[in-house]
Amino acid sequence: MDAYIYFILDAVKTALYSLSLFLALLYLCLILFIPRFHTQNNMFILNILVNGILSTIYFALYFYAVEFRMSPSICTLFHYAFNTASLQVAFAFIAITIHRFCVIVYHTKAFFKTKKWTILCISIQWITQSIASVPFIFARRRVVILF
Numbered sequence: 001m002d003a004y005i006y007f008i009l010d011a012v013k014t015a016l017y018s019l020s021l022f023l024a025l026l027y028l029c030l031i032l033f034i035p036r037f038h039t040q041n042n043m044f045i046l047n048i049l050v051n052g053i054l055s056t057i058y059f060a061l062y063f064y065a066v067e068f069r070m071s072p073s074i075c076t077l078f079h080y081a082f083n084t085a086s087l088q089v090a091f092a093f094i095a096i097t098i099h100r101f102c103v104i105v106y107h108t109k110a111f112f113k114t115k116k117w118t119i120l121c122i123s124i125q126w127i128t129q130s131i132a133s134v135p136f137i138f139a140r141r142r143v144v145i146l147f
Contacts, residue, residue, distance in 0.1 A: 017060045024049045024056070040118045044096045047122050051088035058085040076137055083133040091132075095125035 028049045031037045058081060099121045102112045111117055 013063065017056055020056050021053065021060075024053050028053070040099075040115060043115070043118050043122065044092070044099065047095070047125070048089060048092045051092045055085045055088050058082070079136045079139065080133050083136045084129055087129045087132055091125045091129040095121045 028046065031042050031046050031049070062082065099118060102117070106112050
């Protein structure tokens with residue numbers, strides 16, 4: 001009976017991961033290939049989609065991996081990737097918030113209305129999420145148990 005429940009849960013999880021990935025890729029293609037969608041706000045949506053796709057792929061691999069042993073260096077990389085994937089979407093929303101705040105508060109400044117400002121916000125978001133996960137490289141716990 002328990003095996004049947006786990007099978008059903010795995011099937012639902014697989015369907016949700018697949019649907020999430022398919023819809024994100026579809027929306028990503030629409031933004032990339034339709035010129036009228038090349039706006040600042042859609043650049044942020046594109047960033048969220050890329051972050052979501054990477055997180056979905058990582059967590060799908062994480063939850064479907066069978067138990068196995070990893071070398072300490074791979075284990076460290078695994079912890080770093082876990083924390084980066086966990087922070088990606090949240091940091092993307094923070095980047096949007098900072099962008100919109102500056103556009104509204106400094107509405108007379110031309111720089112905050114440019115694509116350079118948008119690219120700077122997104123770049124800082126990626127750098128920050130990468131740096132925020134660095135302490136987990138130096139964590140003492142090196143055991144990864146996947147089940």
